[in-house]
Amino acid sequence: MEVEVFALLKDYFDKKFIVPARLSDIESLKQHLLDLNPAAEQVLSSCRFAVEDEFVDHNYQLKENDYICIIPPSSGG
Template identity: 30%
Template sequence: MKVKVLYFSSLKDKLKISQETVEIKENSTVSDFITYLKNVHPEIEKNLDSIMVAVNEEYTSQDHILKEGDVVALIPPVSGG
C-alpha cells in the first residue's frame, strides 16, 4: 500500500526533500513504518528515534495501523530560545 510521507526541519534538510510517497506492507504500524524508513534512509536513522508522528494531521502512537493513502508527518524536536 502507498502512504505519503512529509518531512520537516532537520529530516527535510538531511534528505533534501519535503515529501515522498512510499510503498509499505499492508497492516504496517507506525513502528514498522519507522523501521522501514531507517532501512531506506540510513542517513536519518538517529533522527527517527526522537520524532513525533502525525497521521492525517493527528498525533498518533507507535502501534497505530496505517492505511492506504494515509499522510504521515515526521516532526523532529525543535529547540528555541
C-alpha cells in the same frame, strides 16, 4: 501512503515521498525509513509521527491513503 518530513529531516529524506502500502504500522514505517537512510536513526528517535494532523503512537495501524507527517522536536518562538 505519503510521507512529509520537516526541518532537519529534510537533510536525510526528500521533503515528500510515497511509501509502500505493505507497511502496516508506524514501527514498520520507521524501519523502512532507516533502510532508506541509516544515518537518520538518531534524528528519527526524537521524532513523533502524525497522521491527518493528529499525533499517533507506534502501534497505529496505517491505512492506504494516510498522509503521515514526521515531526521533529519543536523549536518555535
